[in-house]
Amino acid sequence: MVREGEASLEDVPAEATVGDIVTLKGSSNFGEYAIFVIEDVFKKEEKIAGDKFEWVWDTTGETDGYNNIEIFILDERAPFSVGDYVSEDWKKSEEGKKGGVDASAGIYLLPPELTMSVPEIVSDDDEVEVNGTATGTDHVYLIVIDYKGELIFPAGGIEKATPVIDDKWNENIGELDSARYCVISVHKGKDGTTKAIEGGKWVVAEESLKGKSLKQKIAILEGEDVLGEAGSDDLYEKAYFTVSAPRVSLEVPGTVQIGDPISVTAETNIKDGERAFVFLSQNSSLVDKTTTTVAGRKVEASLNTSGLGLQPGKYEVKVDVSGRASDEKVVTLVEKEENEPTPPPGSNETEPPGSNETEPPEPPGMKEPKPQGENELEIEGGFGEAELGEEGANGTNEGFEEEEEGEGAEGKPKIKIPLNSWDLLVSVCLAFSISIALKKRRRRRC
Structure with missing residues (x-):
């Protein structure tokens, strides 16, 4: 006969490794025996005492992966032997508390x-x-x-x-x-x-x-x-x-700038924790030293070259591991390279000299030159009422036009001379000749 009540499993770990010991414990306010079934296999029967039950499960030999744990509470001993298959029919029968599992949990068994x-x-x-x-x-x-x-x-x-x-x-x-x-x-x-x-x-x-x-x-x-x-x-x-036999192998950089630290690394077969002494010297004179310990079968340290007034030359680096093994190497110290000054913001060092210079401002009153072929040189005053056009540059008087007084600056006649490269010189000479001719003409009139 089955009495109704409540049963539970407590604190079942989410996972364990095959071979681990897993404690399965729970409580029930009815029944005499707790029946443990894992993946449909009868594993153990434990007596319920004070509404508590417990089984220490040795997972050695179990299958890794997810394992379903089912608890059935009975008034009589289970009709199974350890390792027997438990059918679904039995689980659903009256022997299994009205056809159901009284408590259950899952655990994932990892491979060892x-x-x-x-x-x-x-x-x-x-x-x-x-x-x-x-x-x-x-x-x-x-x-x-x-x-x-x-x-x-x-x-x-x-x-x-x-x-x-x-x-x-x-x-x-x-x-x-x-x-x-x-x-x-x-x-x-x-x-x-x-x-x-x-x-x-x-x-x-x-x-x-x-x-x-x-x-x-x-x-x-x-x-x-x-x-x-x-x-x-x-x-x-x-x-x-x-x-x-004990040994140590030292590694240092070949060249170091004065002021920079010397990084020291050494490999050894001596056990971790042993003390290691590292020295920097020149001609048997000690310059710097440091102490460290072997870690991971390595010795790592740093030697100082700054503020000691060192001169360029060859120096000796030595490592000694607890007096059991040592090694030496030579390092060359050189003058520290000076860094180039940083150019001011906005400057461009790649441009050739003068390429970044700005053109001087145009003097007041100076006219912007016209396109090639149309440039003219204006000469005011001293030329009467004549104007020299483009045709006047050919040495003829064609192109001269009479102007009334008052035209041009202060009523003086204006002569325009082309500014086409070589013609500029010719125009100036013509203008000078015309000026002399005009003066002679005025004298005759007088």
């Missing part, structure tokens, strides 16, 4: 992920640290093999779980001898199993594989019978790194 990071070059007196991220698991598993195929980590090839906390993991391998190494990290995937580790031991640690090279052992791990098996959901990352 794995990342790994290790420096490409490590100093032989630093510990090797490998780190990364992982979702959908509480542990990852690492193996380190050297260039000869010898298993370096974990000791004896015995499985060692590296804990994942807040989706991050870190493993300290310790100090290693100078050599080339390969590291592989493994995530057991959605099903929580891997064929790379059997019976608590890495498969490449078997005695039968002793003497195999690095390349051969990597091929076994990545082969189709282990990590590369068809249908396997294992995740893994592979990387190579080299352990060598």
